[in-house]
Each structure stands twice: as C-alpha cells, then as structure tokens.
Amino acid sequence: MIRAATLLVLVLAHPLSADAQVLAAQGTPLALPAGAERTTERTEALDSRALPIGPFLDGKVPSLPVEGAISQSAWRLHAPGITTLQLLAPLREQIDAAGFTPLYDCEDDICGGFDFRYAASLLPEPDMHVDLGDFRYLASQKGEGTAAEYLELWVSRSSEHGFVQITHIHPADITPLVGTGSTKTPAAASPFAEPDTTPDDAGIAGALQTAGVVALDDLEFATASSQLGQGDFASLAALAEYLSANPGQRITLVGHTDAVGSIDANIALSRSRAASVRDRLVALHGADPAQLVAEGAGYLAPRASNLTEEGRARNRRVEAMLTPTQ
Numbered sequence: 631m632i633r634a635a636t637l638l639v640l641v642l643a644h645p646l647s648a649d650a651q652v653l654a655a656q657g658t659p660l661a662l663p664a665g666a667e668r669t670t671e672r673t674e675a676l677d678s679r680a681l682p683i684g685p686f687l688d689g690k691v692p693s694l695p696v697e698g699a700i701s702q703s704a705w706r707l708h709a710p711g712i713t714t715l716q717l718l719a720p721l722r723e724q725i726d727a728a729g730f731t732p733l734y735d736c737e738d739d740i741c742g743g744f745d746f747r748y749a750a751s752l753l754p755e756p757d758m759h760v761d762l763g764d765f766r767y768l769a770s771q772k773g774e775g776t777a778a779e780y781l782e783l784w785v786s787r788s789s790e791h792g793f794v795q796i797t798h799i800h801p802a803d804i805t806p807l808v809g810t811g812s813t814k815t816p817a818a819a820s821p822f823a824e825p826d827t828t829p830d831d832a833g834i835a836g837a838l839q840t841a842g843v844v845a846l847d848d849l850e851f852a853t854a855s856s857q858l859g860q861g862d863f864a865s866l867a868a869l870a871e872y873l874s875a876n877p878g879q880r881i882t883l884v885g886h887t888d889a890v891g892s893i894d895a896n897i898a899l900s901r902s903r904a905a906s907v908r909d910r911l912v913a914l915h916g917a918d919p920a921q922l923v924a925e926g927a928g929y930l931a932p933r934a935s936n937l938t939e940e941g942r943a944r945n946r947r948v949e950a951m952l953t954p955t956q
Contacts, residue, residue, distance in 0.1 A: 673699070681782060682734065685741055702796070702798075714764055730771060735769075736767050738763055788839075838952045846949065856903045863910075866915055879921065884948065888941075893930075905924040907924070
C-alpha cells in the first residue's frame with residue numbers, strides 16, 4: 631500500500647500563514663501563484679544521485695550518495711526584479727514545516743559558482759536557467775535509512791523571470807512531492823528536452839536579457855581541436871556589440887563537448903574552446919577582457935542524447951551565459 635508522504639506546498643510570493651502551515655502538515659497542496667509555469671519534469675523509477683552537501687573545494691563538491699525514485703520539476707515565474715531570496719524563503723519555510731532537516735544551504739559564490747553548478751544534476755536550459763552569479767541551493771533530508779527522503783532545491787533568475795527546480799528522491803512507495811499551479815504540462819518526453827538556446831528574432835542581446843544564456847551555434851572548431859575556425863561568425867560580432875553597450879555586464883563563455891573520451895579530457899577541451907572564443911572576441915572585436923570568463927563543462931550538461939551523431943553534434947557547443955557583476 632502506498633504510504634502517504636507530506637506534500638510540500640510551493641508558494642513563491644508570500645510567506646506561509648498559520649492556516650497554510652496546517653494545510654501543509656495535512657498534506658494538502660497549495661497552488662503556485664498565477665503565472666508560474668511548470669516548464670518540464672522528469673521521473674526515474676529507481677536511480678542513484680550524488681547530493682551536494684558542501685561547497686566546491688580542493689577540486690570537488692562534497693556529496694551524499696542517495697538512491698530511490700527521483701522526481702524532478704522545473705518552474706518559471708514571470709517576475710521582473712524578484713530576488714533569489716524572495717524565491718527561496720517561502721519554499722524553505724514550507725520545507726522546514728514539512729519535517730525536512732537542512733543538510734546544506736548556500737548561494738552562488740559561496741557554493742562554488744561555476745564548479746558547483748556543473749557538478750549538479752539540473753534540468754536543461756531554457757526550462758531551468760541558473761545564472762552563475764545569482765543562484766541559491768538547498769538540500770534537505772527527512773527520515774533515516776530506507777525510509778529517508780531527500781529534497782534538492784535550486785532557485786535562480788534572469789532579468790524577467792524567476793526559476794525553481796525541485797528534485798525529490800524518495801522510496802518507491804512514497805508519493806512524490808507535488809506542486810500545483812498554472813502549469814504548462816510538458817509532452818511525454820525523452821530524457822532530453824532538446825532545448826533551443828539559439829537566438830530568436832530579438833537576437834543575441836534579446837536572448838541574454840530574457841533567458842540569460844545563448845548558444846553560439848555558428849561557431850566551428852576543427853575536430854578534437856580547440857582552435858576556432860577563421861569564419862566571420864555573426865554571433866561573436868553581436869556578442870561584442872552587446873558587451874560594448876552593457877559595460878556593467880559580464881559573460882561566462884561555457885564550452886561543452888559530447889561524451890566521447892574521458893571527463894578530464896573533455897573538460898580541458900571545452901575550456902580551451904571557450905578560451906579561443908574569448909580571445910577572438912578580444913582580438914578581433916575589441917571586447918573588454920574584464921567582461922569575459924572562459925569555463926568548460928565537458929559533457930556534464932548535454933542538450934541532446936549522446937547516442938547519435940546528431941545528438942553529439944548538438945552537444946558540442948559554446949554558450950554565452952550572463953553573469954551580473956557584483
């Protein structure tokens with residue numbers, strides 16, 4: 631028989647009232663505010679995860695090995711100007727009220743910034759966007775042993791939207807965490823949402839301002855090489871123009887690879903490709919090097935399956951990610 635688990639209430643805009651705390655304790659779901667959308671979800675009947683429980687330090691993120699059924703969902707809320715703390719605080723209160731104990735709670739640089747983010751299992755862009763300079767993370771546990779449940783919460787934002795990802799790892803006979811709201815129910819999906827982070831009609835600048843990230847898909851590299859081709863890449867001209875018009879902004883160039891080869895080799899290659907893009911922006915387009923950082927994620931953030939050549943080609947890319955200056 632299915633055991634009843636506490637259904638956590640997802641209210642992004644307001645703290646819990648006394649009545650809401652009672653409802654949460656009774657397992658009654660409360661809706662997200664009007665306008666919040668569930669952009670994607672993913673479930674796994676049984677799997678294992680390394681749950682981050684400390685900051686990136688000495689080349690690694692401390693983690694707790696956990697296993698169970700895994701339910702993930704990502705939510706987007708149109709709320710210009712909302713802060714990550716405003717997103718996190720009411721959720722954290724509800725999690726505490728539901729009997730979860732915090733394991734680790736941090737924000738962007740304290741977590742470890744880029745390295746912490748890419749050590750995590752996040753749903754893909756643009757359904758779940760994480761700004762490298764403006765995110766918060768919370769891991770919590772409820773129960774012990776085979777009855778233990780784990781909850782992982784990420785919140786971040788772009789200039790126009792707030793983003794929330796909830797991961798619930800639980801025994802198979804526990805009802806997964808439920809959030810209700812004005813949802814965009816995702817289609818029955820493959821494990822990869824095939825997100826499109828290429829510029830829309832608003833171009834590079836528009837994509838950065840609305841989504842916080844854009845794939846520079848016109849770039850070309852020689853096979854297994856970090857050397858950027860000699861083409862006239864429109865994306866670089868547009869990115870340099872954006873940087874010139876927004877001197878207070880910083881861009882992190884993130885290189886990505888397919889899954890062929892070792893993780894260390896792929897991270898090195900992806901970082902080198904991002905560095906080549908940074909060098910081209912500075913040397914040819916006059917970009918300010920102080921506005922650009924080059925990093926590499928290797929194959930840790932695929933946007934398509936690595937089982938096909940088409941998917942591997944989509945995964946080999948460099949993305950520009952907006953990182954506000956502090």
